[in-house]
Amino acid sequence: MRAWHFSENAYPYLPPADTYSSIRVTLPNKVYDPAKGADLYHRYIDEWLIAEEAGLDIMLNEHHQTATCVDPAAPLMLAILARASTKARLLILGNPISNRRQPVRIAEEMAMVDVISKGRLEAGFVRGVPYEILPANSNPVRMNERHWEALDLIVKAWTTQDGPFSWEGNFFHHRSVNIWPRPWQQPHPPIWVSTTSPSGAFAVGERGYVQATFLTGFEGTRQVFDGYRRGWQKAGRKGPVPIDRLAYAALVYAAPTQKEAYAGAEKLLWYVTANKVPPHIANPPGYVPVAANLAMMRGAEHPLSGFKKNASVEAAIESGLMFAGTPDQVAAQFKKVYDYVGGFGHLLIMGQAGFLEHEDTVLGIKTFAREVYPRLKEAYPDSTPSYTPKAADGTGKFAGAYSGP
Amino acid sequence: MKTSVIKLAGVDVEVFEAGSGNPLLWLHGANGFAPAHPFVKPFAERRRLVVPSHPGFGKSDLPLWIDRPDDIAVMYLELLDRLGIAKTEIVGCSLGGWIAAEMASMAPERFAKIVLVAPAGVKVGPGDKLDIPDIWALPQEEVNKLVFHDPAKMAVDPANLSDEQLTIMLRNRETTALLTWEPWMHNPKLKHRLHRVKAPTLFVRGVSDGLMSAAYVDAYAKLVPGARTATIAAAGHAPQLEQPAAFAATVLPFLDG
Numbered sequence: 001m002r003a004w005h006f007s008e009n010a011y012p013y014l015p016p017a018d019t020y021s022s023i024r025v026t027l028p029n030k031v032y033d034p035a036k037g038a039d040l041y042h043r044y045i046d047e048w049l050i051a052e053e054a055g056l057d058i059m060l061n062e063h064h065q066t067a068t069c070v071d072p073a074a075p076l077m078l079a080i081l082a083r084a085s086t087k088a089r090l091l092i093l094g095n096p097i098s099n100r101r102q103p104v105r106i107a108e109e110m111a112m113v114d115v116i117s118k119g120r121l122e123a124g125f126v127r128g129v130p131y132e133i134l135p136a137n138s139n140p141v142r143m144n145e146r147h148w149e150a151l152d153l154i155v156k157a158w159t160t161q162d163g164p165f166s167w168e169g170n171f172f173h174h175r176s177v178n179i180w181p182r183p184w185q186q187p188h189p190p191i192w193v194s195t196t197s198p199s200g201a202f203a204v205g206e207r208g209y210v211q212a213t214f215l216t217g218f219e220g221t222r223q224v225f226d227g228y229r230r231g232w233q234k235a236g237r238k239g240p241v242p243i244d245r246l247a248y249a250a251l252v253y254a255a256p257t258q259k260e261a262y263a264g265a266e267k268l269l270w271y272v273t274a275n276k277v278p279p280h281i282a283n284p285p286g287y288v289p290v291a292a293n294l295a296m297m298r299g300a301e302h303p304l305s306g307f308k309k310n311a312s313v314e315a316a317i318e319s320g321l322m323f324a325g326t327p328d329q330v331a332a333q334f335k336k337v338y339d340y341v342g343g344f345g346h347l348l349i350m351g352q353a354g355f356l357e358h359e360d361t362v363l364g365i366k367t368f369a370r371e372v373y374p375r376l377k378e379a380y381p382d383s384t385p386s387y388t389p390k391a392a393d394g395t396g397k398f399a400g401a402y403s404g405p
Numbered sequence: 406m407k408t409s410v411i412k413l414a415g416v417d418v419e420v421f422e423a424g425s426g427n428p429l430l431w432l433h434g435a436n437g438f439a440p441a442h443p444f445v446k447p448f449a450e451r452r453r454l455v456v457p458s459h460p461g462f463g464k465s466d467l468p469l470w471i472d473r474p475d476d477i478a479v480m481y482l483e484l485l486d487r488l489g490i491a492k493t494e495i496v497g498c499s500l501g502g503w504i505a506a507e508m509a510s511m512a513p514e515r516f517a518k519i520v521l522v523a524p525a526g527v528k529v530g531p532g533d534k535l536d537i538p539d540i541w542a543l544p545q546e547e548v549n550k551l552v553f554h555d556p557a558k559m560a561v562d563p564a565n566l567s568d569e570q571l572t573i574m575l576r577n578r579e580t581t582a583l584l585t586w587e588p589w590m591h592n593p594k595l596k597h598r599l600h601r602v603k604a605p606t607l608f609v610r611g612v613s614d615g616l617m618s619a620a621y622v623d624a625y626a627k628l629v630p631g632a633r634t635a636t637i638a639a640a641g642h643a644p645q646l647e648q649p650a651a652f653a654a655t656v657l658p659f660l661d662g
Binding site: 134139140141142280281 | 469542543544571579582
């Protein structure tokens with residue numbers, strides 16, 4: 001079991017929610033105070049490094065034109081962390097490759113970070129939530145097709161070492177691709193893909209990349225992982241899916257007492273409750289299949305939308321979206337979800353949101369790392385790694401830090 | 406009256422035909438076509454009306470290689486060949502008007518008369534302001550107000566549609582997004598090709614159209630040699646649906662004249 005500290009770098013100092021129609025895309029950026037924003041960036045970087053010191057790995061992501069995640073260029077933050085951290089694995093989850101138009105540039109960025117960090121990169125790729133469509137001016141139709149073509153191109157760019165190759169696909173065209181640097185990890189860094197739908201997970205399973213799912217609770221997570229398992233088998237692989245292929249992102253807050261823990265967990269709910277977005281921005285045409293849109297027009301509701309109406313720490317724990325409480329309680333809640341969904345090898349900890357202040361964030365990180373993490377590692381040992389890249393220098397050492405001139 | 410499936414460039418396209426006489430190719434807008442649309446009767450009484458459902462609309466297929474209106478324009482020139490129509494009148498509404506304008510710029514000699522109803526397809530205003538409002542960035546109620554003169558009467562209530570009708574409606578929306586997303590609602594090349602159009606051309610606009618402004622339609626018409634414009638009262642973006650009698654009374658004399 002590996003645990004990753006994930007922070008969205010939110011900017012929570014907003015006017016009352018009833019004064020704006022959407023926290024994403026249309027909220028004017030005059031609301032953002034760069035002075036406060038600078039302090040937040042430095043604070044969030046500190047928290048990642050505190051998590052690393054406590055033994056956790058590091059995860060970050062990217063969103064655009066939103067107060068919920070002021071990290072619109074995650075590779076920049078990743079580059080800072082590659083230099084500032086020394087031992088944590090660095091997971092970017094991820095690069096929105098359906099919305100970024102230069103997959104080769106992304107291959108270059110990731111290769112740079114892999115080399116600077118001496119092989120600590122875990123390269124994640126996401127299709128992107130629907131609210132990313134307008135900021136990217138990205139066509140919401142055929143995103144999956146673009147996603148897979150972009151990822152195939154990136155892998156080819158990482159793994160081609162004998163000079164330029166050309167690419168003439170449906171969406172991307174290059175006459176000469178020959179990236180410098182090539183990645184530290186050979187043939188390429190571990191690849192992650194996130195999706196919260198079973199059909200999406202099937203496609204990830206076919207390719208055997210690490211599958212992450214976010215806040216999908218008991219039922220949704222089981223369906224996603226089952227979709228992955230079907231794809232994994234469809235591709236002709238024998239045996240069960242190794243747990244290091246599966247990751248679950250939950251809101252996690254551990255503290256010495258239940259009272260402290262619930263107070264912190266309450267603030268983490270901001271992550272879900274503050275996400276005010278009108279339907280036309282949340283569901284552009286073509287983002288979900290026609291059949292799913294039909295079901296919505298007939299009244300079907302996204303599970304998170306239902307939860308949001310009566311959000312509480314108890315309900316979040318009950319749904320499997322959150323692990324919160326004393327270390328004993330968190331471990332017990334974790335076990336329930338783990339057993340129900342059939343196991344997973346990575347816990348992506350959404351451990352900071354909204355107004356969870358620095359001291360409380362650190363308390364949550366440290367309590368988890370000290371009191372919960374060792375138990376999880378013991379109870380859910382890693383499977384044999386299904387993908388072991390080699391270091392480019394042949395030493396097999398990945399976690400090296402820059403040691404000065 | 407019949408609906409058949411014709412394979413064009415390997416794509417199965419649903420084609421509705423009604424009436425007899427001189428051919429009239431009718432290209433529907435973003436909302437698609439249904440044989441019950443009120444313009445069918447007055448036009449089929451006077452013409453051989455041919456209405457294809459664009460690829461990705463109705464039950465027509467949508468292959469991966471199609472992603473722009475001019476892809477469809479080329480297919481429809483082939484449709485005319487297949488139907489043995491050397492020269493035709495054409496009416497194109499909104500997205501269909503864009504396809505019709507592309508066709509007329511590609512093969513001016515194939516058209517006897519051209520009617521463009523609130524057509525998309527060109528960019529005439531400044532670069533930092535959309536010519537046509539972004540319908541995907543607005544709530545549906547606001548879009549309805551832009552599209553219809555009388556939204557209370559005209560807007561579709563999904564509750565009244567069958568699953569099959571809703572599925573087609575949702576697929577039509579998706580294909581519209583695919584075709585019009587970027588550049589938004591226009592082909593930057595088209596305005597440099599429209600001077601080739603030879604046939605008498607009429608632009609029609611509903612007076613309450615909130616999508617295609619009068620300034621936009623007027624500027625578009627100036628790109629087509631000799632084009633005229635007409636306005637339909639008490640109608641929005643789809644005067645052929647909202648005021649079918651007034652629409653026919655404006656368009657049929659132009660076609661006959």
